[in-house]
Amino acid sequence: MSEVATTTTSTVNGNTTNQTSTETNTTMATQTGIDEDLDKIPLQRLPALLDNLTKVLENSKTTLTPAERGKCLCRRGQCHFRLHNYSAALSDAEAAVLDNPGDLAAYITAGQAATGLGRFKEGYQYYKSGLQIDPNSKVLTEQLRQLQNRILEQTEKGADEESSYNALDFCTQDPYPGDDVQLLMEREILETKYKISDSLLKNTSQGKVNQAQAMKCLKLAYESINTGRYEQAIELCTQTLKADPSNTFGRKFRAQLFFERQNIIEALKDLWTIAKGSRTPDVWNMGGKILISLWLPVTAEFWLRRATMTSGKKDQEAAILFQKVRVKRLYGPLTEDFPVTVDFTQYGRAVVAKHDVKAGEVLLKDLPLVHAQTLPSRFVPSCCHCTSSLITASDFFGDKYESLDAHSRETIARHWPDLKPVWCPKCSREQYCSKQCMEAAWEENHQILCPSVNPASSKLYDIRDKDGYGPNERGEWKELWGGHYSPFVLAKVWAAILCHVRRQMLEEGNVGGEPTVAQWATAKAPYRRFIAFGTTPATERMPEMLKIFQQVFSSTPYGLTYPITEAEFKGRYYQAACNLQCFSAATNPFHRFMTNMKDDLEGLSLLMHLDENKTPEPYFAGMFPVHACLNHACDNNAEVSNGILHDHFGIKVTAKRDIKKGEEIVITYIDTALPRMLRRAWLYKSFNFWCQCRRCRFEGDQPTMCTQCGAKAEPTKKFPTCGKCHKAWYCSTKCQREAWGQGHKVICQTKHSVVSSPQDYEVC
Numbered sequence: 212m213s214e215v216a217t218t219t220t221s222t223v224n225g226n227t228t229n230q231t232s233t234e235t236n237t238t239m240a241t242q243t244g245i246d247e248d249l250d251k252i253p254l255q256r257l258p259a260l261l262d263n264l265t266k267v268l269e270n271s272k273t274t275l276t277p278a279e280r281g282k283c284l285c286r287r288g289q290c291h292f293r294l295h296n297y298s299a300a301l302s303d304a305e306a307a308v309l310d311n312p313g314d315l316a317a318y319i320t321a322g323q324a325a326t327g328l329g330r331f332k333e334g335y336q337y338y339k340s341g342l343q344i345d346p347n348s349k350v351l352t353e354q355l356r357q358l359q360n361r362i363l364e365q366t367e368k369g370a371d372e373e374s375s376y377n378a379l380d381f382c383t384q385d386p387y388p389g390d391d392v393q394l395l396m397e398r399e400i401l402e403t404k405y406k407i408s409d410s411l412l413k414n415t416s417q418g419k420v421n422q423a424q425a426m427k428c429l430k431l432a433y434e435s436i437n438t439g440r441y442e443q444a445i446e447l448c449t450q451t452l453k454a455d456p457s458n459t460f461g462r463k464f465r466a467q468l469f470f471e472r473q474n475i476i477e478a479l480k481d482l483w484t485i486a487k488g489s490r491t492p493d494v495w496n497m498g499g500k501i502l503i504s505l506w507l508p509v510t511a512e513f514w515l516r517r518a519t520m521t522s523g524k525k526d527q528e529a530a531i532l533f534q535k536v537r538v539k540r541l542y543g544p545l546t547e548d549f550p551v552t553v554d555f556t557q558y559g560r561a562v563v564a565k566h567d568v569k570a571g572e573v574l575l576k577d578l579p580l581v582h583a584q585t586l587p588s589r590f591v592p593s594c595c596h597c598t599s600s601l602i603t604a605s606d607f608f609g610d611k612y613e614s615l616d617a618h619s620r621e622t623i624a625r626h627w628p629d630l631k632p633v634w635c636p637k638c639s640r641e642q643y644c645s646k647q648c649m650e651a652a653w654e655e656n657h658q659i660l661c662p663s664v665n666p667a668s669s670k671l672y673d674i675r676d677k678d679g680y681g682p683n684e685r686g687e688w689k690e691l692w693g694g695h696y697s698p699f700v701l702a703k704v705w706a707a708i709l710c711h712v713r714r715q716m717l718e719e720g721n722v723g724g725e726p727t728v729a730q731w732a733t734a735k736a737p738y739r740r741f742i743a744f745g746t747t748p749a750t751e752r753m754p755e756m757l758k759i760f761q762q763v764f765s766s767t768p769y770g771l772t773y774p775i776t777e778a779e780f781k782g783r784y785y786q787a788a789c790n791l792q793c794f795s796a797a798t799n800p801f802h803r804f805m806t807n808m809k810d811d812l813e814g815l816s817l818l819m820h821l822d823e824n825k826t827p828e829p830y831f832a833g834m835f836p837v838h839a840c841l842n843h844a845c846d847n848n849a850e851v852s853n854g855i856l857h858d859h860f861g862i863k864v865t866a867k868r869d870i871k872k873g874e875e876i877v878i879t880y881i882d883t884a885l886p887r888m889l890r891r892a893w894l895y896k897s898f899n900f901w902c903q904c905r906r907c908r909f910e911g912d913q914p915t916m917c918t919q920c921g922a923k924a925e926p927t928k929k930f931p932t933c934g935k936c937h938k939a940w941y942c943s944t945k946c947q948r949e950a951w952g953q954g955h956k957v958i959c960q961t962k963h964s965v966v967s968s969p970q971d972y973e974v975c
């Protein structure tokens with residue numbers, strides 16, 4: 212601790228005393244070892260140091276200057292870092308940076324902690340800020356080198372694991388609720404329209420069997436095929452089946468012949484006639500394809516599921532076809548009005564153009580299934596149901612409002628939209644733009660989450676209001692919620708499921724009883740569409756939150772409970788993490804104010820006080836069903852922005868350039884200004900894929916490796932860079948030419964978001 216001799220005032224037992232902070236500092240320095248070289252302090256001493264630092268920070272809250280507090284926080288962060296408590300280290304170092312923005316050690320600690328957590332981008336940014344304080348810092352250079360190595364390790368690991376990635380592993384073949392009813396309807400269509408039913412099976416057990424004749428005809432049928440006589444082969448199969456109706460080879464062979472000659476109904480009849488136990492994977496597969504052509508999707512799924520199962524998951528074609536049928540039936544109705552459709556590709560679900568689209572055209576609009584206001588924007592008043600901004604004129608104009616003359620204020624009041632926000636009268640913790648929104652929210656989730664009926668949930672509101680922080684079980688102030696989004700996203704998913712279960716119970720008259728399996732399945736079905744991937748169990752990162760959620764959902768009204776197991780928490784946490792999209796209402800009170808003022812000349816003088824860019828926005832994070840099918844590319848052809856669908860606020864996706872029919876629509880999940888290595892590490896860590904987009908394939912990471920052929924430069928040598936974009940390096944003109952023709956030309960000439968130069972990052 213520095214020896215600054217400032218006189219401070221502190222209160223001891225109610226008496227005000229003066230003391231010099233030199234004294235305090237000397238004691239503190241002894242207690243906390245703050246002047247010692249931390250690396251030389253044995254590990255066993257660190258817990259005691261941590262305790263002392265915490266005491267100093269708590270007991271001397273009023274006497275420490277911000278710089279001193281920053282130093283203590285930084286020191287505590289360093290202790291946490293040495294003990295591998297990276298989260299705690301990061302939060303202390305972050306606080307230290309705020310208190311003491313000139314302290315290089317705080318940036319280094321924050322960078323190390325973020326790197327330890329695998330949050331490379333943040334780590335890099337802290338180190339970069341540190342370089343602004345001391346561009347020649349050897350420690351920083353070394354830390355950046357280590358960060359680069361960590362990213363490279365991840366790079367190699369990612370590249371290795373990429374080969375084992377299989378999108379099918381993420382998608383189940385479980386039936387959806389209601390599929391049983393749909394299956395019966397499709398059976399009825401098959402029977403009435405095509406005369407196909409299980410009664411066909413009975414035909415095989417009737418009549419006299421002549422196996423020798425059957426085998427003879429079948430042999431001749433095979434011979435006919437070899438000489439290209441298909442009709443004759445079919446006729447011979449028919450004779451086979453007359454001689455032995457249960458001859459599976461004959462049935463299968465004739466079905467195949469019918470199928471190839473596009474007589475799919477006769478083919479399906481033959482397949483259906485094969486006893487279920489004798490149907491091989493190729494029989495189920497062919498049946499599935501025919502049922503797709505007839506667009507009987509649930510029956511097609513049934514047959515393709517059987518093809519997958521009976522082949523021991525080896526029939527990849529059937530597994531892919533299954534998912535293609537599923538996405539078509541689930542998303543077809545949602546994309547009907549748009550020039551795109553959802554398909555299943557090597558990267559799972561994907562959105563594809565139905566026809567050519569011009570740059571600027573809207574590709575799709577979507578509404579959130581669930582959403583919650585982001586924690587950093589929670590101060591901006593908004594309707595928590597429809598997401599509309601409830602910002603008032605005085606919120607908007609801020610301090611300036613009071614200094615405006617009465618006439619200006621009257622003009623503003625006249626044109627500012629008449630907002631009539633309502634708070635939940637039972638808990639006063641949620642605000643709405645209208646009574647209708649309040650009632651709709653109650654129906655959707657608030658009847659479960661309102662603290663007036665579920666007191667445990669007031670803790671969730673407290674955590675929201677304190678930016679994720681709160682007292683842990685030992686009463687220590689801690690970051691309880693460490694997610695990048697509001698915990699209310701998850702709370703609302705579980706609450707919405709419970710509300711849906713309850714609605715069904717009311718409709719089906721089993722109030723007071725236990726919900727049925729079918730009711731649970733129906734209520735959970737809409738959330739099955741969202742893929743989930745994550746490495747660290749969320750419970751490890753925030754153990755207290757699991758308990759809080761468990762308390763909230765074990766004491767819900769109506770006696771309904773939702774068991775929040777570790778697996779449930781982890782699954783939902785990562786579902787949200789992989790799919791959330793930030794958005795805000797497409798219009799706000801300021802926009803309406805400007806429209807109202809358009810014809811008012813008196814209002815013109817007010818314009819100088821206005822700055823639209825400064826309009827505080829209530830941001831929400833939402834899970835959107837169709838948007839969640841959009842894959843990523845670093846040279847994305849589409850962009851997401853705020854949108855309106857059926858008079859509700861949501862998002863729209865717009866073409867960034869001309870897109871051809873059949874081309875996949877790709878957005879970006881990350882800041883495309885990052886260099887390739889960071890983009891890939893970030894995507895790999897957060898979304899479990901190794902980006903192989905055109906841009907990643909034709910950009911390099913460093914001058915010591917040829918971007919095209921991967922050759923390594925001799926020690927201390929560097930390959931020449933592309934003179935235009937400086938983001939690729941080649942060992943030879945041949946490699947440069949090849950890369951140019953294969954794809955570098957396009958990405959080199961494409962205007963991406965501003966990409967920071969790789970040199971900024973490259974410190975080796």
Ligand SMILES: C[S@@+](CC[C@H](N)C(=O)[O-])C[C@H]1O[C@@H](n2cnc3c(N)ncnc32)[C@H](O)[C@@H]1O
Nearest residue numbers: 558559560742789790839840841842843898900
């Ligand atoms: C929001 S989802 C996109 C839709 C996803 N394909 C699905 O089936 O649900 C994000 C996930 O899609 C996959 N993904 C997205 N973009 C990808 C890409 N460029 N390469 C490989 N996988 C990608 C990853 O598994 C990622 O975690």
